[in-house]
Amino acid sequence: MWIVIGIGGFVLLSILIFIGMYNRLVRLRNIMEKSQSGICVYLQQRFDLIPNLINVVKGYMKHEREVLNEIAQLRTTAMTDMKAANALNAKMTEMFAVAESNPDLKASEQFLQLQHELSKMENQLQAARRAYNLAVNNMNTAIEIFPSSIIAGMYGFKRGVLFESAEAIRENIRVEF
DSSP states (O other), X not given: OHHHHHHHHHHHHHHHHHHHHHHHHHHHHHHXXXXXXXXXXXXXXXXXXXXXXXXXXXXXXXXXXXXXXXXXXXXXXXXXXXXXXXXXXXXXXXXXXXXXXXXXXXXXXXXXXXXXXXXXXXXXXXXXXXXXXXXXXHHHHHHHSTTXXXXXXXXXXXXXXXXXXXXXXXXXXXXXX
């Protein structure tokens, strides 16, 4: 009789542990997806702000059309491609470096306001990327540790991919006139 109760208790405890691990994996996956969605929201806001910034800069920087055209082209693919989003970051930094050398543009109230908004948005985007990478790290750790790795394999939980900056962002910006 006691053996049956002991075995039943062990089975019940095993089932509860299994359910707990499965639910933890689901929560971690949902947090990771929510964090990725947060990045998309900030990318969309930046996507909407960039044309206004380009239009202001166009009037002052006729000789920098190439940079502005590259930004416009990257903008079209940046919403669906993280590498293009990284390249867009690098080009935006280059545009601001060029704008710093143009006193008329630097003094433009509209440009300063748009630059401030973009800077604020970039800070929010950076925070969203950090939150996403933390969520991915937590998910990947849970998938790899024993015994939750067994449950992750049985139910098809996949590793997340960390958000990393492109090589172009790590390089120094070259400004040529």
